[in-house]
Amino acid sequence: MDEKDMKIIELLQQNARMSYTEIAKVLGVTETTVRKRIAELEKKGVIKKYTIEVDPEKLGYRTVTILGMDVEPKHLLEAAHQLAELEEVKWVATSTGDHMIMSEVWTRNGEELLKLLTNKIGKIRGVKDLCPAIIMERIK
Numbered sequence: 205m206d207e208k209d210m211k212i213i214e215l216l217q218q219n220a221r222m223s224y225t226e227i228a229k230v231l232g233v234t235e236t237t238v239r240k241r242i243a244e245l246e247k248k249g250v251i252k253k254y255t256i257e258v259d260p261e262k263l264g265y266r267t268v269t270i271l272g273m274d275v276e277p278k279h280l281l282e283a284a285h286q287l288a289e290l291e292e293v294k295w296v297a298t299s300t301g302d303h304m305i306m307s308e309v310w311t312r313n314g315e316e317l318l319k320l321l322t323n324k325i326g327k328i329r330g331v332k333d334l335c336p337a338i339i340m341e342r343i344k
Contacts, residue, residue: 279330
C-alpha cells in the first residue's frame with residue numbers, strides 16, 4: 205500500500221459513496237486507476253464493506269451505552285457471541301483492560317436499558333459483572 209491507497213481509504217471512510225471520478229480528481233489520477241486500486245484493496249480484504257453511519261437519536265434511540273462486561277473466562281467467546289445476537293447491540297469486541305467484553309448498546313430510554321441488562325444480558329451464561337456507561341455526547 206502506498207500513499208494513494210491510503211488517501212483512497214481516507215476518502216471512502218469520509219464518504220463511502222464518493223465516486224471514482226471524484227476520487228481520481230483528488231488524487232490526480234485516472235478513474236481507471238482508482239477502480240483498479242479499489243478492486244485490489246477489496247481483493248486483499250483491506251476494504252471489507254461499504255456502510256453508513258446513522259444518528260441513533262434520530263431513530264428514536266436516546267440511550268446509547270458503552271457496556272463493559274466481565275464473564276467467567278471459560279464462557280468468554282460464547283457470551284460475546286450471544287451478546288452479538290441481540291438486536292440492541294451494535295458492536296461487540298473482546299478486550300484487555302478493565303472489562304473482558306466491550307459493546308455498544310442502543311435503547312430508547314433508561315428503562316429499556318435496565319430491562320435489557322437484567323432480563324437478557326445479565327442472564328447470559330458466565331456473566332459476572334456489567335458496567336454500563338451512557339454516552340452523553342459523541343465528539344468524533
